[in-house]
Amino acid sequence: xxxxxxxxxxxxxxxxxxxxxxxxxxxxxxxxxxxxxxxxxxxxxxxxxxxxxxxxxxxxxxxxxxxxxxxxxxxxxxxxxxxxxxxxxxxxxxxxxxxxxxxxxxxxxxxxxxxxxxxxxxxxxxxxxxxxxxxxxxxxxxxxxxxxxxxxxxxxxxxxxxxxxxxxxxxx
Numbered sequence: 740x741x742x743x744x745x746x747x748x749x750x751x752x753x754x755x756x757x758x759x760x761x762x763x764x765x766x767x768x769x770x771x772x773x774x775x776x777x778x779x780x781x782x783x784x785x786x787x788x789x790x791x792x793x794x795x796x797x798x799x800x801x802x803x804x805x806x807x808x809x810x811x812x813x814x815x816x817x818x819x820x821x822x823x824x825x826x827x828x829x830x831x832x833x834x835x836x837x838x839x840x841x842x843x844x845x846x847x848x849x850x851x852x853x854x855x856x857x858x859x860x861x862x863x864x865x866x867x868x869x870x871x872x873x874x875x876x877x878x879x880x881x882x883x884x885x886x887x888x889x890x891x892x893x894x895x896x897x898x899x900x901x902x903x904x905x906x907x908x909x910x911x
Contacts (some may be wrong), residue, residue, distance in 0.1 A: 742780070744799045744823075753807045754779030756822065756833070769901030772898050773820075774838035780806025780826035810865030814900065815872045823862050823876065830876060830898060831860075846876055847905050853880035854890045874898040875910070 740746050742754045749755050754776035761768035783798040809823035813835075822834040829843040864877030866911030875895055882890035895911035898904070 740779070740807050742799070743803055743807075744796050748782060751775055752779070753782060753826075754824070756808070756811070756838075757822070765904075768782075774823060774833055774835075774841060776808060776824050776831050776841060779808060780907045782806075786836075791826050804861055805861065806893070809863035810877075812867045812874065815829055815867055815869040821865055821867070821874055823865060825826065825863065826860070828860075828862055830865075832900070832903070842903075844898070844905070847909075849908075852889075852892065852894060852909070854882075854885060855857070856880070856884040856890070859883050859885075859890070868902075872900055874900060876905070890904040 740753050742753060749757060751872070752770050753811070754774045755778065758771040758773040759768045759770050784796060804825060806826045809825050811820065811862060813820055813823070818835055820835055821829050822833065824831055824843070826844050828848065830846055831841045833841040833842045840899045846862045848857045848860045853859045859881045860878055861881055862876055862878045866875040868875070875897055878894045878896070880890060880892045882888065894909040895908050897906040
């Protein structure tokens with residue numbers, strides 16, 4: 740579930756990942772819960788949650804990109820689903836065959852790369868190299884603390900699924 744303004748969530752909330760199974764590609768199946776990523780945050784919106792207008796949705800504004808889930812990618816071998824939990828800033832590995840048992844790894848948060856403001860580091864994007872199986876995680880330094888354009892930057896880290904570790908420094 741990606742949290743954004745003026746849009747509702749599915750019945751299972753912010754950490755939910757749904758699947759659709761269909762034998763016929765022309766007739767999509769019914770969505771069903773695949774798994775729920777823990778600690779993805781809490782939807783702060785109150786009131787009539789079927790009407791996401793300015794009056795019911797203002798609490799969402801400061802939380803977009805900070806709660807819910809970010810990127811989703813399937814591993815090169817098709818066995819693992821990866822997602823970024825924006826709330827706890829972890830990369831989750833979800834075995835597709837047994838999705839109820841995800842594991843997580845804290846993403847790199849080198850505050851020196853964000854002008855010593857580690858809280859400004861926001862992970863989100865994912866990519867998978869289908870030749871090597873390497874997973875790539877994108878982060879941005881938002882400069883939310885300083886407000887300086889010069890403090891904004893983008894970083895990409897590599898993640899090796901074998902040992903379950905990130906590279907020591909960004910690859911980009």
